[in-house]
Amino acid sequence: MPTVKTTYLGELRTESTHLQSGNQLITDAPTDNMGKGEAFSPTDLVATATGTCMLTTMAIVAQRDGIELAGSEVEVTKIMSQTPPRRIARLEINLKMKTNVALDDAHIKKLENTAHKCPVSLSLHPDVEQVIDIQWL
CATH class of the missing domain: 3.30.300.20 (K homology (KH) domain)
Known part of the structure; x- marks a missing residue:
């Protein structure tokens, strides 16, 4: 069974779900690599x-x-x-x-x-x- 499911949201951002708990997190590309840096890279x-x-x-x-x-x-x-x-x-x-x-x-x-x-x-x-x-x- 998978541990994490990640969806690409566009604009260099992803949303990952920890499947056992349902907890979610967002990632952004960092500002020094074309991203917004609004979340963890x-x-x-x-x-x-x-x-x-x-x-x-x-x-x-x-x-x-x-x-x-x-x-x-x-x-x-x-x-x-x-x-x-x-x-x-x-x-x-x-x-x-x-x-x-x-x-x-x-x-x-x-x-x-x-x-x-x-x-x-x-x-x-x-x-x-x-x-x-x-x-x-």
Whole structure:
């Protein structure tokens, strides 16, 4: 069964529906590539998926150990290549982690390793540079 159904709406805009939940999102081409930039671009979604995957997988591992990460945040800066072909060249990922308990070095290492090995991150082409900074607040 398909996961997502996407319809091209014209004017470089799409509407995608997550078939299990019915949630929808719109994409636009970015302003530097003939678009309006009024919504996420497809490459913005790759950046978003990388950051959210890191947060989510860290939260799964933390939850198993009775640790809550609510209030943690991730900011991702997407940098496109300057030479053809057009592609994501670099993702700068800044995780700001909050916990409900003080963590020892072993837990911090475990959670940070989880971020580096999230499924989206591992699915990206090796030419996409991933710079990950994790701050424990």
